[in-house]
Amino acid sequence: MTDQVPYGRWPSPIGADLVAALDGRPEYAGSVGEELWWTEPRPAEGGRRALMRLRPGAAAAESVLPQPWNVRSRVMEYGGQPWAGLDRGAEGPLVVFAHFADQRLYAVEPDAGTPPRPLTPPGDGTGGLRWCDPVIHPAFGEVWCVLEELDADDPDAVRRLPVAVPLDGSAAADPAALRELDGPRHRFVTGPRLSPDGTRAVWLAWDHPRMPWDGTELKIADVGPGPRPAFSGVRTLIGGPEESVAQAEWDRDGTLLAATDRTGWWNVHRVAPDTGRAENLCPREEEFADALWRVGSRWFAPLGDGTIAVVHGRGTAVLAVLDPATGGIADAQGPWTEWQASLAVRGTRVTGIAAGPDRGYELVCLDTATGHCRTVAAGHVDPVGPAHHAQPRQRVFTGPGGREVHARVHPPHNPDAAGPHGTRPPFAIWVHGGPTSRSAGILDLEISYFTSRGIGVAVVDYGGSTGYGRAYRNRLRGQWGVVDVEDCAAVARSLVAEGAADPAGLAIRGGSAGGWTAAASIALPGTAGLYACAAISYPVLDVAAWGPGLTHDFESRYLDSLIGPPDESAERYRERSPVHHAHRITTPFLLLQGLDDPICPPAQAEALLAAVEGRDVPHTYLTFAGEGHGFRRAETIRTALEAELALYLERFPAAG
Template identity: 70%
Template sequence: MHQAPYGSWPSPIDAALVATRSGAPEYLGAIGDELWWTAPRPEEGGRRALMRLAPDAGGAVSVLPAPWNVRSRVHEYGGQPWAGLARNGGGPLIVFADFADQRLHAVEPDTAEGPGAAQPRPLTPLSAVGGGLRWCDPVIRGGDVWCVLEEFTGERPGELRRLLAAVPLDGTAADDRSAVTELTDDRHRFVTGPRISPDGTRAAWLAWDHPRMPWDGTELMIAGITSGPGGRHELTGARTLIGGPGESVAQVEWAPDGTLLAVTDRTGWWNLHRVDPDTGDAVGLCPRDEEFADALWRVGSRWFAPLDDGRVAVLHGRGARRLGVLDPATGELADAAGPWAEWSGPLAVRGTRVAAIAGGPDRGREIVCLDTVTGRCRTVAEEHRDAVDPAYYPEPVARTVAGPGGREVHAYVYPPRHPEVTGPDGAAPPLVVRAHGGPTGRTAMLLDLEIAHLTSRGFAVADVDYGGSTGYGRAYRERLAGQWGVVDVEDCAAVARALVAENAADPDRIAISGGSAGGWTAAASLASPATAGLYACAALTYPVIDLATWDENGTHDFEARYLDGLIGPRDEAADLYRERSPAARADRISVPFVLLQGLDDPICPPAQAEALLAAVAGRGVPHAYLTFPGEGHGFRRAETIRRAIEAELGLYLTVFGIERPDAPALDLALRPVDDHSNGAGGRPG
């Protein structure tokens, strides 16, 4: 072991490696005895591949070749994009949404020779109006696919309607919108897909309306299923069973006995309840100060799954989530054993086996199966393989520090780590404070090669679950009500200052970074008097910058009224919208920053980033603006991810005065944008 300045350490974890390992499996489900999911393909244009694992197969196979991209754009964040049906002959039937045209397609993969040889056929039509027709959270029922329909009626982001619909599997709606049966009206702005009772007579779903977000308040809806003209089914007598403006029901499923299981935060925590489908009476099954769900950002997200024997597989925890099996009769909750520190859904149940997606500080997300009879857990797909010696991985520590007024602030701290190098005696490393997106979301203690890319070079990283984050109950979540740009900024600063006080961070070399809402927090931190002089630079990725224009015409419909809760109703808090925006406080920004922006982002469009550039123009603030054609909200292409990581590291090297032979400093010269084709450029000063 030898000493070298922090930030200068050699590392085998380069940006290209991080890019090729970016992403994780999603949308896990079971079809008979098979597991299906989507997997990232950053080197194939960032598409999501549909994967299949049969019990007798030697490994998982991709069902559809490129360029098929199994991903829905409902709410722009997407949702459950596929469903499958096991059949007695001919293999499974699969229905999926393709990202390119957003149509539902059907495919029968076992009817063609060789993996990927089957040809999908469209089930839904195209629409030239606005964002067209979009579908998600499907369930195959008889000769139809029941799902959420998002239909644009005009060109503006908010000119649309959402409802439950039935799409015929025979393809008659592929060119005929009238062949789609509308199961509900559009009285609610937002709905999730239907959950059908075991006897097929009733359906349940969730609904909510502006200005609420689903973590503020939702309604659990229930309706009868009857046969209408031509034998088509209808939903009748729809009514609210539980929920409302102050109660967030995050998921609903039918239990085998015909009762409903729902996660609701009526106790202040998202806990699992049994709900009488006739009366709405709800009984807590495992009352704990823990979360059994998370924010419903994607339609169809699931954190629990009923088992045939009456038990329930659940994801639960305070901060980190574990997989457990709950016996509702006794309240006993038995957790799965193994090296996985963080579990995520959806859960896929096959008899007595439960599959989930899990990872930990030393491994990326894998697909893990729990045998609920033996208690044995094992990785069955997407197995983590170390690309480098694990000695280069950081060893994170969960921390709770005191914020303003003594409030608790949660974070994961990743100290520098290298098998052969350490820092000089008495010196402290440079620190990167990371603010997660959402802001209603959280970070997780997982192996993140983007973090390891920094820690293996001698940087410390702090991932902050600032007030407003999920995982710690409704009260913690609501700390951000009316306080966005205040509480999140203060909490990130509290973590940085606590690490400086412990000599775990160099007070002169602290950066803040974030994407989306995290980009807002990072930009707001540069402009806040509460953090003056704390940060030396910032990396901002597709950030929210100008609250005045991030409205129903400046972002997508899902978040068009989000600021009502985070800032206040526009007609009552107009001054706050101006005062909080970094664009309006640019005179306080004096340190360098880099802006990373996808040019096809409908959530935080380039106009947001450009508002900051216009605000600092002529002020002598060094900065760089890198744009990426074809990228939206969340970078998916390997070349984009690589360039973004290199730019962020280049910023830190430039500002912190670190020289490395393997990484160039970032050009922060104030010059006009002269080439968008390579995704790089400055802005006029």
């Protein structure tokens, strides 16, 4: 028999310590011969990323590098593929990786027992040189990758270009040993991929003010002969200002495969390298790629038999095998409904990082010969059991003008408690970051932390989110601070109208771009009084003070599309910014900020605090030294969760 307990105060086995200890997920899976490698979070070790290795037949994975090695790139601040491996048979693997602390590339031969040796010149991790998306070319004795060169004194002086790094370590002391494969003709690039016959290379490029989901170009170059081949004849094959190519790979026959949204959806096309003629291999109103936030993301991978492993879906991302001859597609079987853009192919095996409504992310392998799919490493372990997790429901709500608003609703759930008769539960509206991103319908302990205590969570894929086609993404063009705020409010009001939520017990919560929406939702008149409180993390709050020279280069012109070009839209920038409407804020809020955040610096949060100073607005401001954009350390995650719960318990009437 369940006990009647006020919402928010249900007894739960999911504590903040537990959530913090299990925060993060494996990333960047890859094959090195028959071995599987990836990176894994270590919240208890200062949030570092450990490099993991699973040998054939081994019962468990092993960490390749001890503390303080941290395998993580800072290219474009969000990073990208940070490592590459080479199978050398009896000699053991050679692995190249980016170390977070100094952003240098290192090489390590783990079976030789020697420490990592630097391949690139020193850097301090903030200015200087950064690297990502490496590919080892033993025939040339080089690593081909992306170089990001920054000037600490001039944030606008940035170069990104494809570069060859000698494997012998000569460039560690002599930067002249680095070889530029192409000049800095574009502001942003991905790493070059060499054709099977070695005569051509391709990569993606784009420029300000475009973001990669707005428009990119697939570049192709001729590769000269010799041990240090040069690029020539660089040209654009497909893409442009209104066509986003998210990934390109060579197929075994020398043609190209590319995920482009020229149809309004990111579909996989076969592209002729001579002419750029593109054939859609599986025309569907589904996404076979997503926003390119991280260089080296891989949503598809060609297989040796001519088929293609793909991640696809509409609001989801499932693994499948695509037959380009027929356009047929066969989904992998199993409980995994979300696959990361990190596919590793070896023979008939496709390994990726996947999760589902009843499990967190784990490494999963599909054998395409048998159709069998199984967990192979970093297996999900539920520390409390499924009874304490809410099952998310995919919903489509109606927003202003009858537009669709996608969301995932996690109702309060606990087998041992229920709310008092005649009462409704409180609900927190969660706003994902990005804003060009989306939520994932997976088991998330952070969500269960709240739902198991009697607080519902609705995660909103507001207009502008990925996963639903280009037209849905483009809803946010010029409308950031309007469409996102309205769509979140539409979900909140619908839950109240349905009787699912207490109208006096609504909260809004978000980080980064989600923090902007949460703050705007308590500052702008259209949603005044809707929310009882707000939890705001590392936000953008004054867009006039967030642009070139004031944030990192990658997003410094993002606002051109989200709001409008600054020189044409100054009044709109002011109208939308929560900091300029602080006089309207009466809603209590929690503000969380990493002090080392280069993307949304503390100055953004401090501007809001200054604007509400002297006014009777209950608020709490917590800062975290050593944390950047998103929290990685166990102690930070624990403190942030407990502070958010305390806010809800104080402000939700049903929790009294």
